[in-house]
Structures are given as C-alpha cells and as structure tokens.
Amino acid sequence: MSFTWINGIYKKDSEASLHISDLAIQRGYGVFDFFRVRQKRPFLIGHYLDRFFNSAERLNLTVPMSKSSLLAVIHEFIEKNELTDYGIKMILTGGYSDDSYTPAKPNLIIRGHQITPPAPKKYQQGIRIMTNEHQRGTPECKSLDYRQGITLLPQLQKKELDDVLYYFENKITEFPRSNFFMVDQKNRVITPARHILEGITRNVLITVAANHYSVEERDIFLDELPNAREAFLTSTTKLVMPICEIDGSKVGSGVPGPITKHLSALMNQLPSDYHLS
Amino acid sequence: MSFTWINGIYKKDSEASLHISDLAIQRGYGVFDFFRVRQKRPFLIGHYLDRFFNSAERLNLTVPMSKSSLLAVIHEFIEKNELTDYGIKMILTGGYSDDSYTPAKPNLIIRGHQITPPAPKKYQQGIRIMTNEHQRGTPECKSLDYRQGITLLPQLQKKELDDVLYYFENKITEFPRSNFFMVDQKNRVITPARHILEGITRNVLITVAANHYSVEERDIFLDELPNAREAFLTSTTKLVMPICEIDGSKVGSGVPGPITKHLSALMNQLPSDYHLS
Incomplete structure (x- = not known):
C-alpha cells in the first residue's frame, strides 16, 4: 500500500491533503x-538532507525536526514502504497562513514516488533539446518554482524534444530539473558554476570525473556549444543522459560519445552507500 | 458561516483542501x-476576470468554465456569503498530476477573504519602504510566485518598514502586491510601464488621474527617486497608499502630498459599478 507521511502522521496516499490556506497553494511558497x-x-x-535544510533556511522556513530525527523518519518510511524502484520527496511548505501571505508553522510531507526511468533508447541515442532564455529566481534553493519549465512542456511536445536548457545573458545555466555538462575538443569536462541549483548527482559526477579527466566549473557561453564534442545532463532520476542535438544542431557526431559513456558507467557502478567525502 | 467553493462544490472553509499531488503544492504551478x-x-x-483568464492562458491552463459561467458562480457565492468587508480570491492550479510535473485537470477554488484595511495613520502619515533588486518571472501573469516578497518579510519587520519596492537593472518595477507611482517636480504622475503586473487599481488610477494631471507610463530609474515630490502605491485592498520614506530618505516633505490626497479621494469615491471603458 502506498502512503504519505504528513507532520508525523501516516495517511493513505489517497487521503493526503493540505488545507487550501497553505502557502504552497496560496503563494507557491515552499522547498x-x-x-x-x-x-x-x-x-x-546526507547530501540531500543538507540541501533540504539549506533550501529551507534560504526561505526562512524551519524544518520542524533535526536532521537525525528526519533521517530516522526516512528509515522508518522505507521500512514501511512497498514500492521497489522509487524515490522519496520531502516537501516543506509555508504552512497554514491566516492572511495568505505570512508564513506560519510549516507543513512537512514525505512521500514515495515511483520512478519511471527514461526508455533505454534515450540512453543509447541521446536526447534532443532546445535552449530557452530564462533565469530562475533563487536558483541555489530547491524551491517549488517550476513555472517556466512546465509552461514550456507543450512547446517541447510539439517539437518532439526531450528537454529545455536555460541560458541567461548568453550563459548556459541548467535544465529545469537537471544539470548540464559538455566535453570540449580537448576532452575537458565542463559544467556551469553559477546561477544554478547544484545537483547532488552533478557534484558526485564532478568528483568521479576528476579521477579521469580535467574538469572545469565555469561559465559556459552559448557560442561554445558548436564546439562541444559531447554533452550530457545529470539528475537524480536519470543519472547521466547523453544529449545528441541542441536547437536542431548535432552535438559532435550526433551519438553519445566515449567520455559520456565512460562517466555513465562509472555513475551506474557507485555502491548504494556511496558518500562524497 | 465561511465556506469555500472547489470545482463546483461548496465546502466548509475548514474542510477545503487539495490533494498533495496538486501542482501548486508540488511545483508552485498556478494562477x-x-x-x-x-x-x-x-x-x-470584468477586468479581474479578463486578467484571470489571461494569466491562465499564459501558463497553458484552462479555466474550466466560461467567463459568464464563472461570473454567475461569483454572484451566487456573494449571495451565500456572510462576510462584510471582504474580497474574493480565485485560484486555478495545475491539478492533480500523476508524475508531479505534467499539468492535469486544473483545480478551481473560490474563497472569501476578510480584508483588514491598513491602520488610518498609515494613510495619514504614509508608509516607509525599502528597495530590493529583483525581477519576478512572467510578471505580466498573476502567478502564485511570491517567493521573494515573503522571504523579505523578516527583514521588513526587523527594519520596521511597511513594504519593499523591486527594481532591476536600475529600473523600478513594482511592489510584491502593489504598483508604484511618483509625482515629479512638474506635477506629472508617473508609473512604470514594463516588467510589471498591470494592477487593475493601477489602470483605473491612470484613467482617473488623466482627467486632472499629466500621466506618464514609462521606465522610472532609481536615481529619479530623490526628485520625487510625492510617491504612492496602488492595490486592490489598499487603493492609494502614500509613501513617506524610501530607503531612509524622505519623499518630498515626508508627508502625503496634495496630488496623492486628491487621487486617493477620487479613488475612494468611485461608484461600486464603476467600469473602465
């Protein structure tokens, strides 16, 4: 059976709700x-908990328990849960606000989400993406704001594309839910350094890649894309996904390259108790 | 008794909730x-309904009824409602999403909110504000995104200030929930034209003011503020609120000026069936 934990109470998934005065509903306020x-x-x-607490602090929200207590709840949740390939989402909202604007006691939700991995052929062939000029507000904070990414979904569908890569003032930042990497003509692995959410998978990949390649975290300009030999994205659910086409132009030879494949294999082999030092 | 209308059904206010799979909770997606x-x-x-439908369209959301049907529901809601001085909020969310990202059938909520008017002395003395560099995404759309404004609340409280005026690249835009006006040394009434939400009260004020003063909609630069003779904000709940201090500097003589008072009186006298032609 599927269930949701809200503020310390387990509910049937179908009965998990928030009163409409919650600031997530009234003002999109939460992490x-x-x-x-x-x-x-x-x-x-450990890394995800750190980021969750940092995001909350950035919005002046207080997680209503310590990291170790939340970890205990997560372990309990996993024991009770019957899903197999899944992820856990923690949401912290601005709470039930009297005036629909001022934050109140936050609501904390923990819920299992079945993961549907991308089709194998996406990994074999790479995905096709477009770029879009947009800068997320407070990008370093994993807030609820996905307005631009969701608004662009019909456009992606119409063009039969897989994702959208944001840039701002000619500098590439990130995907709505993933980080961007490119491999240049000298086989350097490069990823944007600023105005992004630092993905945990991104940070692990940087560490893993640095054992084999030269890795650079720096601004990447739009006009560098034609010189990319390879490109890929990283995310919690997709790990390493090759990119074969950007705005209608092939990346390199148009198929996943050797460095992308190598890094993908390394990331897939990480032990389940892996932790960045 | 207080109640809420959700998707065609009246609920006791205390029982009005959304399932947590709603995209407002998962992704802050709604208007x-x-x-x-x-x-x-x-x-x-008429103006508010037009804007509501435009905001929805901007996010590819469909209001699940025609404007005239929604108006009929609003009239019914008002008949049933027992609040006296109040406003009605309509929220349209991305709906209960299977994958927590793709919009589904939108949820439409109609709810009465008691209005607590600002203290009379605020109108008599004017409010004190600070500026903050920020540009809201899709500002022309009345989305749920109030992250920056709410995040700044503790700072306002600490400094004992009433509100925050956004600017971006040295140009003034708007308040989180209000529009900005200034009166210059030639008694021109000036308000920002771009990168803002066009408030209904703002638009009415422009029309009303144009009968008496020269009105300009244009970019206002930060360094014009010291030359303002008067300044005020407009909003649905506050109508015309004088501003007496910006970033610690007095506006004009530091008390509400004659043009602000005149416009405030005119706005307070509008008949309840007023409509912009």
Whole structure:
C-alpha cells in the first residue's frame, strides 16, 4: 500500500491533503528535495538532507525536526514502504497562513514516488533539446518554482524534444530539473558554476570525473556549444543522459560519445552507500 | 458561516483542501486573482476576470468554465456569503498530476477573504519602504510566485518598514502586491510601464488621474527617486497608499502630498459599478 507521511502522521496516499490556506497553494511558497532509494537505502541521503535544510533556511522556513530525527523518519518510511524502484520527496511548505501571505508553522510531507526511468533508447541515442532564455529566481534553493519549465512542456511536445536548457545573458545555466555538462575538443569536462541549483548527482559526477579527466566549473557561453564534442545532463532520476542535438544542431557526431559513456558507467557502478567525502 | 467553493462544490472553509499531488503544492504551478466585494457587488469584476483568464492562458491552463459561467458562480457565492468587508480570491492550479510535473485537470477554488484595511495613520502619515533588486518571472501573469516578497518579510519587520519596492537593472518595477507611482517636480504622475503586473487599481488610477494631471507610463530609474515630490502605491485592498520614506530618505516633505490626497479621494469615491471603458 502506498502512503504519505504528513507532520508525523501516516495517511493513505489517497487521503493526503493540505488545507487550501497553505502557502504552497496560496503563494507557491515552499522547498523540497528528492532522493532515490536503492536496496532499501536512501542514496546519498546526507547530501540531500543538507540541501533540504539549506533550501529551507534560504526561505526562512524551519524544518520542524533535526536532521537525525528526519533521517530516522526516512528509515522508518522505507521500512514501511512497498514500492521497489522509487524515490522519496520531502516537501516543506509555508504552512497554514491566516492572511495568505505570512508564513506560519510549516507543513512537512514525505512521500514515495515511483520512478519511471527514461526508455533505454534515450540512453543509447541521446536526447534532443532546445535552449530557452530564462533565469530562475533563487536558483541555489530547491524551491517549488517550476513555472517556466512546465509552461514550456507543450512547446517541447510539439517539437518532439526531450528537454529545455536555460541560458541567461548568453550563459548556459541548467535544465529545469537537471544539470548540464559538455566535453570540449580537448576532452575537458565542463559544467556551469553559477546561477544554478547544484545537483547532488552533478557534484558526485564532478568528483568521479576528476579521477579521469580535467574538469572545469565555469561559465559556459552559448557560442561554445558548436564546439562541444559531447554533452550530457545529470539528475537524480536519470543519472547521466547523453544529449545528441541542441536547437536542431548535432552535438559532435550526433551519438553519445566515449567520455559520456565512460562517466555513465562509472555513475551506474557507485555502491548504494556511496558518500562524497 | 465561511465556506469555500472547489470545482463546483461548496465546502466548509475548514474542510477545503487539495490533494498533495496538486501542482501548486508540488511545483508552485498556478494562477490566481483577487477582487473586492462592495455592497454585494464584485468591484471591477470584468477586468479581474479578463486578467484571470489571461494569466491562465499564459501558463497553458484552462479555466474550466466560461467567463459568464464563472461570473454567475461569483454572484451566487456573494449571495451565500456572510462576510462584510471582504474580497474574493480565485485560484486555478495545475491539478492533480500523476508524475508531479505534467499539468492535469486544473483545480478551481473560490474563497472569501476578510480584508483588514491598513491602520488610518498609515494613510495619514504614509508608509516607509525599502528597495530590493529583483525581477519576478512572467510578471505580466498573476502567478502564485511570491517567493521573494515573503522571504523579505523578516527583514521588513526587523527594519520596521511597511513594504519593499523591486527594481532591476536600475529600473523600478513594482511592489510584491502593489504598483508604484511618483509625482515629479512638474506635477506629472508617473508609473512604470514594463516588467510589471498591470494592477487593475493601477489602470483605473491612470484613467482617473488623466482627467486632472499629466500621466506618464514609462521606465522610472532609481536615481529619479530623490526628485520625487510625492510617491504612492496602488492595490486592490489598499487603493492609494502614500509613501513617506524610501530607503531612509524622505519623499518630498515626508508627508502625503496634495496630488496623492486628491487621487486617493477620487479613488475612494468611485461608484461600486464603476467600469473602465
């Protein structure tokens, strides 16, 4: 059976609700985080918990328990849960506000989400993406704001594209839910450094890649894209996904390259208790 | 008794909730609008309905009924409602999403909100504000995104200030929930033209003011503020609120000026069936 934990109480998933005075509903005010569960273990949980608490602090919200208590709840949740390949989402909202604007006691939600992995052929062939000029507000904070990404979904569907890469003032930042990497003509692995959400998978990949390649975190300008030999994205659910086409132009030879494949294999082999030092 | 209308059903206010799979909770995805009810009449309702439908369209959301049907529901809601000085908020969310990202059938909520008017001395003395560099995304759309404004609340409280005026690249835009006006040394009434939500009260004020003063909609630069003789904000709930201090500097003589008072009086005298042609 599927269930949701809200403020310390387990509810049937179908009965998990928030009163409409909650600031997420009234003002989109809240933060969240999402991690995978592998073999009953919350993968990289220490990093996800750190980011969740940092995001909350950025919005002046207080997680109503300590990290260790929240971790205990997560372990309990995993024991009770009957999903197999899934992730856990934690949402912290601005709470039930009297005046629909001033934050109140936050609501904390923990819920399992079945993961539907991308089709294998996406990994084999790479995905096709477009770029879009947009800068998310407070990008370093994993807030609920996905307005631009969701608004662009019909356009992606119409063009039969898989995702959208944001840029702002000619500098590439990130995807709505993933980080961007490119491999240049000298086989350097490069990823944007600023105005992004630092993905946990991104940070792990940087560490893993640095054992084999030169890695640079820096601004990437739009006009560098034609010189990319390879490109890929990283995310919690997709890990390493090759990119074969950007705005109608092939990346490199148009098929996933050797460095992308190598890094993808390395990321897939990480043990379930992996932790960045 | 207080109640809420959700998707065609009246609920006790205390029982009005949304399932947590709603995209407002998962992704802050939704739009809203808010209008006053005066003497059982929805004030300027045609304009608010137009904006609500435009905001929805901007986010590819469909209001699940025609404007005239929604107006009929609003009139019914007002008949049933027992609040006196209040406004009605309409919220349209991205709906109960299977994958927590793709919009589904939108949820439409109609709810009465008691209005607590600002203390009379605020109108007599004017409010004290600070500026903050920020540009809302899709500002022309009345989305749920109030992250920056709410995040700044503790700072306003600490400094004992009333509100925050956004600017971006040295150009003034708007308040989180109000529009900005200034009166220059030649008694021109000036308000920002771009990168803002066009308030209904703002638009009415422009029309009303144009009968008496020269009115300009144009970019206002930060360094014009010291030359302002008067300044005020407009909003649905506050109508015309004088501003006496910006970032610690007095506006003009530091008390509400004659043009602000005149415009405030004119706005307070609008008949309850007023409509912009």
